[in-house]
Amino acid sequence: MRTKSHVYLKGIVVMLVFSIATCLNYSCKSQVENRYITYDGQAKSDTYQVTVNNDSVFVAKESFYGNKTFHTTQFAADTETVVRITSKDPINSFKIKPAYLNIKAVVKENELVFTLNKPEKLFIEINDYKPLCLFSTPTEQGIPDPNDLDVLYFKKGVHNVGVLRPKNNQTIYLEQGAIVKGRVYGENVKNITIKGRGIIDARGFTSKKDKICGLEFKNSDHIKIEGIGLRTGIWWQSLFLLCNDVDISHMNLMSFGENNDGIDIDGVTNFKVTNSFIGCGDDGFGWHALDAEANGEPDTANCIAENCVIYNAYAGNGIRLGASMETKLFKNITFKNIAVLDHVNAAIRSDHSDWAVFKNVKFENFYIEKPSRPIEIRIEKTGYSNNTGFKNERGHFDGLHFENIHANGGKIILEGYDETHLIENVSFTNCYNKDVKLKSTNDITINDFVRNISFK
Structure with a gap:
């Protein structure tokens, strides 16, 4: 005789069998569904196809300001995820960067297969083709909710907007597949969120003459940016000026021409950028203080960049503290888990040209792939020094x-200015240049105005 208990137990067995079958079907990998979503106006890649856990994802062939062409794709990868590139x-040769991730891949004819355990920003070179950028x-x-009055919601497709000026407590949402043609400018606003998986295309809306960026906030508080792409023309890609509490994550910036700094800050406190890819034609992170007469001399404090990848081309540096430093204090500045894939001048540079005091600046878990000019820190008078009187x-x-730095060759240089303008209280812990551990000042280049250096 069948009882309710028998029926209940049979139901449990069916559910278990279904669960096991599902797990086997997907090899117990992440079951995040990645849909094939095109970006209107972007050409489909003629070189690569990509699947993620057997789901096909759209691969674009993008042309950027600065005469660069890369293939790009974006997808979700929460846990263990199998990526297959066709x-x-x-395939005769390949490189998966950042190299320090040590991602193991299997090649079979024209397929490259590897597994990710968490979201990563990868730069993949195959044969002599244009690189493939994977933004997971x-x-x-x-x-x-698209109907929320405090939401500007951009659905898949191309939207010509000109200048977006967010208001207090507003969210700008870019659906995956959305391309918003225009720029973002916020001044004296607070509680702003820009998120999604779409792209802001500011080409044609920026200006070197008028110093107009693709994305800029001034005198603003509580800004959050997550998941979006940014493409710009000439001038800085993004700037945060006199702001407090800024949180940027999983952003990809791709512009490679004149003055194309990636993420710049000036007079900012409590700033964080994480898990982002900065493709730039000038300084990847340009953290400075440009104009004391216009902006005063506010502190820049408690700022961190973490888990980011920088690809610097055309001009500039991977990271630059300076050159203009027209303020009193920069303190608690951290760069952690950073890979510089390529750099034109130096990977880490400070051409400190003004009067700011830097306190507690740290570079930790830093990987420099190009064998040239890894670190240059100087206090000096330059063409960027204040000339207004x-x-x-x-x-x-x-x-x-400096802790756990891995450079690939070139000189590490520290130079103070004079007896009252020193670089002091410096530490190198577990740092290597060309696989040789730094053990003393014999392994770096310093002048007489660098004091109290330790090596561990």
């Missing part, structure tokens, strides 16, 4: 720390 021809992100959470003074470094 090339148009058999977490699955989107908290997608806003406001103040003619040099600055100071007090607390400069």
Whole structure:
């Protein structure tokens, strides 16, 4: 006789069998569904096809300002995820960058297969083709209601908007597949969120003459940017000026021409950028203080860049603290888990040209792939030094720390200015240049105005 208990137990067995079958079907990998979503106006790649856990994803062939062409794709990868790249021809050579991730791949004819355990920003070179940029992100959470009056919601497709000027407590949402042609400018606003998996295309809306960026916030608080792409023309890609509490994550910036800094800050406190890819034609991170007469001398403090990848082409540096430093204090500045894939001048540079005091600046878990000019920190008078008569003074470094740095060759240079403008209290911990551990000042280049250096 069948009882309710028998029926209940049979139901449990069926559910278990279904669960096991599902797990086997997907090899117990992440079951995030990545849909094939095109970006209107972007050409489909003629070189690569990509699947993620057997789901096909759209691969674009993008042309950027600065005469660069890359193939790009974006997808969700929360946990263990199998990525399969199919090339148009058999694969004879490949590199998966950042190299320090040590991602193991299997090649079979024209297929390259590897597994990700979490979202990564990868730059993949196959044969002599244009590189493929893979921007994996977490699955989107908290997608806003399109009917919410505090939401500007951009659906898949091309939107010509000109200048977006967010208001207090507003969310700008870019659906995957959305391309918003225009720029974002916010001044004296607070509680702004820009999120999604779409792209802001500011080409044609930026200006070197008028110093107009693709994305800029001034005198603003509580800004959050997550998951979006940014493409710009001439001038800086993004700037945060006199802001507090800025959180940027899983962003990809791709512009490679004149003055194309990636993410710049000036007079900012409590700033964080994580898990982002910065493709730039000038400084990847340009953190400075440009104009004391216009902006005053506010502190820049408690700023961190973490888990980011920088590809610097055309001009500039991977990271630049300076050159203009027309303020009193930069403190608690951290760069952690950073890979510089390529750089034109230096990977880490400070041509400190004004009077700011730097306190507690740290570079930790830093990987420099190009064998040239890894670190150059100088206090000096340059063409960027203040010339308005406001103040003619040099600055100071007090607390400069390098930990787990891996450079690939070239000189590491530290140079103070004079007896009262020093670089002091410097530490190198577990740092290597061309696989040789730094053990003493014999392994770096310093002048007489660098004091109290330790090596561990």
